[in-house]
Amino acid sequence: xxxxxxxxxxxxxxxxxxxxxxxxxxxxxxxxxxxxxxxxxxxxxxxxxxxxxxxxxxxxxxxxxxxxxxxxxxxxxxxxxxxxxxxxxxxxxxxxxxxxxxxxxxxxxxxxxxxxxxxxxxxxxxxxxxxxxxxxxxxxxxxxxxxxxxxxxxxxxxxxxxxxxxxxxxxxxxxxxxxxxxxxxxxxxxxxxxxxxxxxxxxxxxxxxxxxxxxxxxxxxxxxxxxxxxxxxxxxxxxxxxxxxxxxxxxxxxxxxxxxxxxxxxxxxxxxxxxxxxxxxxxxxxxxxxxxxxxxxxxxxxxxxxxxxxxxxxxxxxxxxxxxxxxxxxx
Amino acid sequence: xxxxxxxxxxxxxxxxxxxxxxxxxxxxxxxxxxxxxxxxxxxxxxxxxxxxxxxxxxxxxxxxxxxxxxxxxxxxxxxxxxxxxxxxxxxxxxxxxxxxxxxxxxxxxxxxxxxxxxxxxxxxxxxxxxxxxxxxxxxxxxxxxxxxxxxxxxxxxxxxxxxxxxxxxxxxxxxxxxxxxxxxxxxxxxxxxxxxxxxxxxxxxxxxxxxxxxxxxxxxxxxxxxxxxxxxxxxxxxxxxxxxxxxxxxxxxxxxxxxxxxxxxxxxxxxxxxxxxxxxxxxxxxxxxxxxxxxxxxxxxxxxxxxxxxxxxxxxxxxxxxxxx
Numbered sequence: 001x002x003x004x005x006x007x008x009x010x011x012x013x014x015x016x017x018x019x020x021x022x023x024x025x026x027x028x029x030x031x032x033x034x035x036x037x038x039x040x041x042x043x044x045x046x047x048x049x050x051x052x053x054x055x056x057x058x059x060x061x062x063x064x065x066x067x068x069x070x071x072x073x074x075x076x077x078x079x080x081x082x083x084x085x086x087x088x089x090x091x092x093x094x095x096x097x098x099x100x101x102x103x104x105x106x107x108x109x110x111x112x113x114x115x116x117x118x119x120x121x122x123x124x125x126x127x128x129x130x131x132x133x134x135x136x137x138x139x140x141x142x143x144x145x146x147x148x149x150x151x152x153x154x155x156x157x158x159x160x161x162x163x164x165x166x167x168x169x170x171x172x173x174x175x176x177x178x179x180x181x182x183x184x185x186x187x188x189x190x191x192x193x194x195x196x197x198x199x200x201x202x203x204x205x206x207x208x209x210x211x212x213x214x215x216x217x218x219x220x221x222x223x224x225x226x227x228x229x230x231x232x233x234x235x236x237x238x239x240x241x242x243x244x245x246x247x248x249x250x251x252x253x254x255x256x257x258x259x260x261x262x263x264x265x266x267x268x269x270x271x272x273x274x275x276x277x278x279x280x281x282x283x284x285x286x287x288x289x290x291x292x293x294x295x296x297x298x299x300x301x302x303x304x305x306x307x308x309x310x311x312x313x314x315x316x317x318x319x320x321x322x323x324x325x326x327x328x329x330x331x
Numbered sequence: 332x333x334x335x336x337x338x339x340x341x342x343x344x345x346x347x348x349x350x351x352x353x354x355x356x357x358x359x360x361x362x363x364x365x366x367x368x369x370x371x372x373x374x375x376x377x378x379x380x381x382x383x384x385x386x387x388x389x390x391x392x393x394x395x396x397x398x399x400x401x402x403x404x405x406x407x408x409x410x411x412x413x414x415x416x417x418x419x420x421x422x423x424x425x426x427x428x429x430x431x432x433x434x435x436x437x438x439x440x441x442x443x444x445x446x447x448x449x450x451x452x453x454x455x456x457x458x459x460x461x462x463x464x465x466x467x468x469x470x471x472x473x474x475x476x477x478x479x480x481x482x483x484x485x486x487x488x489x490x491x492x493x494x495x496x497x498x499x500x501x502x503x504x505x506x507x508x509x510x511x512x513x514x515x516x517x518x519x520x521x522x523x524x525x526x527x528x529x530x531x532x533x534x535x536x537x538x539x540x541x542x543x544x545x546x547x548x549x550x551x552x553x554x555x556x557x558x559x560x561x562x563x564x565x566x567x568x569x570x571x572x573x574x575x576x577x578x579x580x581x582x583x584x585x586x587x588x589x590x591x592x593x594x595x596x597x598x599x600x601x602x603x604x605x606x607x608x609x610x611x612x613x614x615x616x617x618x619x620x621x622x623x624x625x626x627x628x629x630x631x632x633x634x635x636x637x638x639x640x641x642x643x644x645x646x647x648x649x650x651x652x653x654x655x656x
Contacts, residue, residue, distance in 0.1 A: 095437040102439065104440055114428075120392055120393040120394075124401040124403070124404070126400075128406050131401070132406075154393035155390075162385075317433070324524070
């Protein structure tokens, strides 16, 4: 990793950390309607690393804990935050919320509220790439618990049997809501599940930004070069609960502290200075740039109006002659 | 005009659309060299190759999900689910992903996806291979549900479905595959969302779709011959969204309504048709609207049992007589 790459990786992780911290604060202040957002704090190295090697025309499919993936693929904080707050300036005009943010123009095909449901969709995007014969790749992010869903097995098997350019990213943060993955899955290592389908796979330390970065470079490069699927499991940890309302009664504060000591963001900032020789002034400039983007996003989202009620029935269908009666008529 | 079977008409539509647009492809179980469980795609593999006629694992969720991913990224997939009964396996992909993605993303995407499948009883396939589940899909916003009854409609509606930028569930009927009819030589696109009056009449409106259109037409002949009742048979063709205009206009003319369907009666298509007629043309009704449908029972295997529960011309005639005498 070059110092420049390191700085880029740090910036990507910091954007996620700062954004998610702000979302958490807003939720606790009652400024975010609906279900408490599923936050990515602690897992930043994964999305930041994988995104680093993606091009604008590559596709991602995200999941319910998707803000990091979305930011990584280049989404703007302001429209993301507006969406999370249910405002008309949001990416989905307030129609989707935290679990359905996407900027499709950036190759983000959407987050998903159903665990494991995005995996076949990513395989379809990879099919489309293979069909068109381009050198794009598709990436699907999902958690440890999603590997227990049927869609995971169906989709990985289909991608393997058809030879499609898709990278499966397992973010093993150990818990499916409250249930530790060891209680629901006896497989020693989740990446072993990929072995069953005969595809390349690896398990790496998702708390180590450098290791994550190198693994992501190798994995994305492999998929792009070989036009074959690959699965990488990142061992990671969500520092907060499943959502803000989760009291985390199923794990100890000691366990949390152990993982927080390995936080990928702060540790990596220090290493950039000490090992990679990045000047403090440059790091501080990145810090300031991210703070400025966040401040702008907060202002934008606060000022963005709520969607007007007459928009509620928009976009159920693309308007065509076939659906003219259905639009607005409840047909 | 050329005479062909319903199966051939579906195949013709696929061939024509695949020839017209290289983005159209078929994906499903056994659709390739084998030609599909109902032999609908027979020959297309030889014509278009493995790239465009794609055999999959037996993984219905992955088939529909992959078709959705392809539709979102520039292709025009026609996914085949072998039996509509199997949609239970991939219901999440259909109702939570395909149907909702455009709305959830605030209109950022179009979903030009066709899911072809077939349903219906009458061949002794028992409870898990004979159902008519269209009402499920009509209930969910975001889906267009098309159910052709004739070869001509089968071809013209499928062509429109493939060109439609919204998701279409296109449900064929297994008993109709060998029925024959005239299909125009020239290209014909039949608009989605439009019912067709298959037999004009003045005394009673019978709505039906898919196989039951044929039963309704048979009943209408008996009613004319034996009872001097002229029934108007409205083929819904697209069951969601419903062509309310055509239905209401017919009932306003006849004053009577019988809704025929092969699906389970409770909360079925007929319930929706009747509800709308009652709400919007109540004053036109001269008698209570009735339904002829499958009772709320799993579909039995033995011929005698299956026949006992299926709608048929005799049951339709009886329903009409009940509200016309």
